[in-house]
Amino acid sequence: MMINAVCDACGCHFKLTSLGQSRLVVSHKQIDVTYFVCPSCGKLYVVSVADFKWYMLSGELQAVTKRVNRAIKKQDETLLRKLYGIQAVKRDRLASHESSLLKMYRGRLTTEPDGRGGVELCIDRANTDVED
């Protein structure tokens, strides 16, 4: 992976070669966060957040995608039309859950020095009383 990124906080240009991944517990819920940090000013960018429901919805989408692939092999057009409809609903459900997770957690996460020259993701103590 190699992405040319520009930090919108400090304007620094940098090459993004890997994303950080951390598992956190926020309000008794376990979440997996994918993120990166500007190497110049340290601004945190949260790429995605996954929780239990996300894994459930994602699993449902994968399951229906498998059925779509089987129907394609069998050239069963009636079944395919039905499955495409189900797949679209599952995909929308996952996408809207993804965006609500980002909205819910983006402002509640921050980074702290990890003592090894890097940073680690953690819950923003100033925002711990924010309700879900």
Ligand SMILES: [Zn+2]
């Ligand atoms: Zn920056």
